[in-house]
Amino acid sequence: MQKPEVTVIVPNYKTVELTKLCLRSLRKHSNLERIKVVIVDNGSQDASTEYLRGVEWITLIERQVEPGETGFEMHAKALDLAFAEVDTPYVMIMHTDTIVVNDLWLDFLINRLIASPKIAGIGSWKLEVMSRRKKLGKKFEIVFRKIFKRKNVSDTRYLRSHCALYRTNLVREVNTGFADGESAGKALHLALVSAGYDMRIVEPEELLKFIRHLNHATMILNPSPRDRKTSKPLARQRIERELEALHYRDILAEDTLDRLQA
Numbered sequence: 001m002q003k004p005e006v007t008v009i010v011p012n013y014k015t016v017e018l019t020k021l022c023l024r025s026l027r028k029h030s031n032l033e034r035i036k037v038v039i040v041d042n043g044s045q046d047a048s049t050e051y052l053r054g055v056e057w058i059t060l061i062e063r064q065v066e067p068g069e070t071g072f073e074m075h076a077k078a079l080d081l082a083f084a085e086v087d088t089p090y091v092m093i094m095h096t097d098t099i100v101v102n103d104l105w106l107d108f109l110i111n112r113l114i115a116s117p118k119i120a121g122i123g124s125w126k127l128e129v130m131s132r133r134k135k136l137g138k139k140f141e142i143v144f145r146k147i148f149k150r151k152n153v154s155d156t157r158y159l160r161s162h163c164a165l166y167r168t169n170l171v172r173e174v175n176t177g178f179a180d181g182e183s184a185g186k187a188l189h190l191a192l193v194s195a196g197y198d199m200r201i202v203e204p205e206e207l208l209k210f211i212r213h214l215n216h217a218t219m220i221l222n223p224s225p226r227d228r229k230t231s232k233p234l235a236r237q238r239i240e241r242e243l244e245a246l247h248y249r250d251i252l253a254e255d256t257l258d259r260l261q262a
Contacts (some may be wrong), residue, residue, distance in 0.1 A: 004036040006090045006106065006165070011078035012041045013071070015096050016048035018214070021248055022096045023055060024257040029100045032057055032260075036088060040078035056260045061085075076179035079161065083177070086168055093178075093185070095162040097214040099246060105210035109165045112200060120171075120197035121189070123164035125157045127204050127213035157201055158189035162213050170197060214242055 008026070012019050026037065037058045041049050043065035052060050063078055079093055090110065102108075113122045159166075161184040171188065174195050180187040189199050251257075 002033050004034060004088050005110070006035045006092050007082075007086045007088045007168075008035050008037045008092045008094060009079055009082040009086075010037070010039050010094050010096060010098075011075050011082075012039055012044060012048055012052065012096055013074065014044045014046050014048055016046065016051050017252065019048050019096045020051060020252055021246075022094070022099060023058065024251050024254055025099045025101065025246070027057065027257045028251070028254075029103045029105060031106075034106060035092075038082045038085065040082050042074040042078055055258045057258075072184070073179065075161070076177075076184040079178040079184060083171070089168055090165055091168050091171065092165045093161050093163075095213070098162050099212045099214055100210070101212055101246065102210040108210050112202065113165055113167065116198065118196070118198045119167075119200055120192040120195075121159050121164055121166040122200040122202060123159040124162065124204065124207055124211075124213070125160060125201050127160075127163060127207060127211070156186070158183075158186045159199060159201065161185045163207070163211055170195075212242065212246065214239065 010022065023037075023039075038061065039052055039055075039058050040061045040063050041052055042063055049062070052058065061078075061082060063074075063081055065074055069077070083091060090113065092109070109122055113119055161178070164185055166188075170192060174188070174191040176188045176191040178184045178188065193199055
């Protein structure tokens, strides 16, 4: 058996159906000899924790959450906890709403990463396709802010934690973790750039052929009428269409994907 090339880290918090969809899709489209999957459960203590304990091909870390931690802090600390155990050349970080849809996803990312020894990381900024009108609006907004010296966090593009592949040794070289007070991955991205390395953001039109980011999908699988993001019918319909396109019901029914021999 070959040694894994990539450690895939996925934090989990109380999203059992989405977690099943994420992991079963990953299993369906991956060669387990090439990847090691580490899931960090952030004290969910619910059905998602029980589910993860039964998945045979993952390494599960059950993290004890500290009193008063925000969701952002929980997520970032989970990434740091898992990264300390990484012994593969590359490390991939994902969310439970990141869904692999193509068997060639890993080759696509690794080939882009190793195209130059100066590339330290590759992944996505916002994994969504915007209309031409929305793109123009964003460009106008950024130009407006520059003219009037108004800054916004969205003006700085960095590898987001829903899809990012790094060279493990270079992450350790800059010694900047994910729990750094910034959005998870932002300070690491800037530290790698400052150290002279390139960080490559793949445009969504290309990356979506391999990986989807189902932002707010948990609100469909685990609905809450108080959720602002999906309370509008059009927003819910968009997410439902994305789920249907992935044949999510079929994947959720394939419990054999939780075992080593699927």
